[in-house]
Amino acid sequence: MKITIDKNSGFCFGVVRAIEVAEQNLQKDNQLYCLGDIVHNNEEVSRLHNMGLKIVSHREFAQLHNVKVLIRAHGEPPETYRIAKENNIELIDATCIVVLKLQEDIKKNNEDGNFREGQILIFGKAGHAEVIGLLGQTNGKGIVISSVNDIDVIDYTKPAKLYSQTTQSLEEYQTIIETVRRRYDEKGNGHLFQSYDTICRRVANRAKQVQKFAAQYDKIIFVSGEKSSNGLYLFDVCKKENPQSYFVYRSEQLEEIPFKKDDNIGICGATSTPMWLMESIAEKIKKIIT
Ligand code: SF4
Structure with a gap:
């Protein structure tokens, strides 16, 4: 044998950084809240729990006041930052730089005055923390596309910008891009569609x-x-x-x-x-x- x-x-650099930030804070304070599982791995969560990390849900987070809370690599929507301000919560922001850049790009494109009627499409898993954070940048304009079967919800007469959750499959994303582009082209609206390569390498x-x-x-x-x-x-x-x-x-x-x-x-x-x-x-x- x-x-x-x-x-x-092993861990990607985004997760390594979030864990390092958690460990540094725990060494200082012995206790730190984290909004959602710091990493999708029970064993690692339990190791950090033993060091003093307390995982809280979004509902529990909204009840906290005057404490420190870690934002994990997946990032959070603006609503979380608003609640933190209101409740005097100090956020330790460990959003991965790749996710942060994606959030900023979506926000910027969404606020573009020429894109008022546009649709922001996000290829990702509905309900996933990163997707919730990305949708939060769109003022309700975001549409989650979980697979190529979901593309009927797109209005092919209106502009659309397509992004992907960073951890999705590159092949599946390419299939979706090609299929959506074909539909736009069939309507003679190819110029209304733009896609962005946002999958983490x-x-x-x-x-x-x-x-x-x-x-x-x-x-x-x-x-x-x-x-x-x-x-x-x-x-x-x-x-x-x-x-x-x-x-x-x-x-x-x-x-x-x-x-x-x-x-x-x-x-x-x-x-x-x-x-x-x-x-x-x-x-x-x-x-x-x-
Ligand atoms: S974007 Fe990449 S590096 Fe960042 S947390 Fe996700 S997988 Fe890790």
Whole structure:
């Protein structure tokens, strides 16, 4: 049996920064609130919880006063900043710079006087924190496109600007761009449509790396939180390349995997999977097999 951990797996720089900011504040104050899960990984959330990080929902956040609250890498809509001001909450803003730039671009284009009648289209997962933050920049003009099946909601007689949540699939986004453009062209309105390449390359490049990695092993153990959209997407890439790929979000799930003594096993994960967790999964697999 041989186990290899993918050296390209592990946190992206946006998540690394949010965790570092949390740790620095916790070392000073022993307690910090965080709006939503700091990372879509229960093990890492629980490690930070033990250091004093308290995760609060948006409802709970609105009840807080005179405290410090961390904004995670996904970012927040303007409403959150308004509540913080009203409640004298000090925001520690760890919004990833890539997401921040996207929020600013959407806001700027949305406020463009020539785009009053326009539609802001966001390819992403409805209800995802980043998407909520992006929609917040559009004054209600935003429309979420979850898949190519949603494009009938677009009014092809009006201008539209299409953006993507940073962690979406590049291929799916390209399909949506092409299909929407074709519809505009069919109506002779091609000039009304504009799309922007806003997928984070940390994620887009990961797909190719993970696909290459998955092809090299008998079994792939993909470690990720259940709620990570990046994790679900990358696991799908693994599974297509190597049908012997297993999604593991709890170490107990390892017991159900039919490991063989001579298996060559690859361990990889999402951009929200900590390296220490993949190392501990490797140790557990060794114990199960031996
Ligand atoms: S995936 Fe990219 S955009 Fe999202 S937090 Fe990580 S670095 Fe930032």
